[in-house]
Amino acid sequence: xxxxxxxxxxxxxxxxxxxxxxxxxxxxxxxxxxxxxxxxxxxxxxxxxxxxxxxxxxxxxxxxxxxxxxxxxxxxxxxxxxxxxxxxxxxxxxxxxxxxxxxxxxxxxxxxxxxxxxxxxxxxxxxxxxxxxxxxxxxxxxxxxxxxxxxxxxxxxxxxxxxxxxxxxxxxxxxxxxxxxxxxxxxxxxxx
Numbered sequence: 483x484x485x486x487x488x489x490x491x492x493x494x495x496x497x498x499x500x501x502x503x504x505x506x507x508x509x510x511x512x513x514x515x516x517x518x519x520x521x522x523x524x525x526x527x528x529x530x531x532x533x534x535x536x537x538x539x540x541x542x543x544x545x546x547x548x549x550x551x552x553x554x555x556x557x558x559x560x561x562x563x564x565x566x567x568x569x570x571x572x573x574x575x576x577x578x579x580x581x582x583x584x585x586x587x588x589x590x591x592x593x594x595x596x597x598x599x600x601x602x603x604x605x606x607x608x609x610x611x612x613x614x615x616x617x618x619x620x621x622x623x624x625x626x627x628x629x630x631x632x633x634x635x636x637x638x639x640x641x642x643x644x645x646x647x648x649x650x651x652x653x654x655x656x657x658x659x660x661x662x663x664x665x666x667x668x669x670x671x672x673x674x
Contacts, residue, residue, distance in 0.1 A: 483671060486511040486520040490536045492528030492561065496659035500667045514545045520554065522650075522670065525583070527560030527621065527657055530592060534565065534581030543583065550585050555650035555673040563653040564590050564624050571627055586648045587630035594625045594642070594655075606656075608637040608645055611665045618644070618656035625655050650674060 485501045487494045489510035501508035501524075511517060523546065525533075537543045550556050558566040565582045569589035595602070601622065605615035618639070626643035629635055637645035637654070644655040645666075650673050658666040 483507065483521045484509070484519055485671075486517060486523045488512075488523065488525050488537075488542070488562075490528070490533060490540065492526035492533075493657060493659050494524075494526045497524050497526050497559075497667075500659050500664055501671075504664055504668050504671060506671055511542075512540060514541050517542075517545055517549060520549070522555040522557070522673070523549070524670075525556065525558040525562030525565045526659070527562060530561040530564040530570075530582070530624075533561055537565075538581060543581075547583055547585070550583065550651070553650055553674075555652070555670065556583070556585060557670045558651075558653045559659065560621065560623055560655060560657055563626070563655055564592060566651055566653045567626075569628070585651050586633060586646070586653060588626050588633050588646060588648075588653075589628040590624045591627050592624050593622050594627075595620055595623045598622055604639055606637045606639060606644065608666065609634075610636060610669055616658070616663055616665060617661050618654075618658070619660045620644075620656050623655045626653075647673070 485508040498508040567590040571591045
């Protein structure tokens with residue numbers, strides 16, 4: 483199995499290492515031609531506005547949307563979750579995601595848990611990963627404010643949705659690549 487990790491910013495090396503530890507081949511993606519031959523793709527954390535701009539400048543948005551439309555699984559973490567959402571909430575206003583992939587029927591709130599100094603870790607119960615809690619690292623994290631029909635909520639932190647799936651698309655508000663727990667990466671490898 484060949485996993486691509488979008489390598490424009492964020493913890494892409496850590497995702498690549500995690501998938502390699504899971505036994506999958508993983509490679510960094512920066513250009514449209516590097517999408518060829520992939521079985522799935524990861525959109526890592528970073529800054530969503532910058533990421534959207536870079537994906538546009540590197541001509542990656544439409545090719546990734548095309549592969550997703552053909553059924554290729556895509557996993558978004560933190561800013562990657564924002565990139566997968568169809569709607570982004572900016573304070574009190576909601577707007578369509580013009581510079582994102584817009585793959586999942588959900589609304590997200592950017593930087594919802596606060597600034598960098600408000601970053602934290604928490605143990606989460608994640609559907610499909612067994613009884614043992616998953617340690618989650620939240621850094622300037624978003625969360626899902628609305629999950630429409632067809633979006634399966636996999637984890638919450640308090641009353642906030644922080645992990646969800648819609649068909650072959652998986653999104654989480656935290657950074658699973660920054661821990662040694664590979665269960666979410668392994669779960670993504672099973673999606674069809």
